[in-house]
Amino acid sequence: MIMEKMITLQQDIQKDIEEIIDGLKCSNNFICYKSKFERLSRVQDIGMESFLICLENKVLDCRFSINFGDIYFCQCPLRFYIAKHLKK
Numbered sequence: 001m002i003m004e005k006m007i008t009l010q011q012d013i014q015k016d017i018e019e020i021i022d023g024l025k026c027s028n029n030f031i032c033y034k035s036k037f038e039r040l041s042r043v044q045d046i047g048m049e050s051f052l053i054c055l056e057n058k059v060l061d062c063r064f065s066i067n068f069g070d071i072y073f074c075q076c077p078l079r080f081y082i083a084k085h086l087k088k
Helices: 002-021 077-085
Strands: 052-054 065-068 071-074
Touching: 002 077, 052 077
Parallel strands: none
Antiparallel strands: 052 071, 065 071
């Protein structure tokens, strides 16, 4: 029973991620997903609805990076999902 729930959860996560990726353009070619979440941009979850703080040095290379004063925010839907649902 527990294994069935884990498999269902993994399938649900996979489906969610595929839906997010569909139609999304990524300047890093979805390396976070393709690396099985091993190569992730460094972010900090600050509890906002759809933003994370980006802790990367090359924020200007990312189309999902938004500058607000001295802080860069990440608005990548995939990175947000990974941070919120996979806690990575």
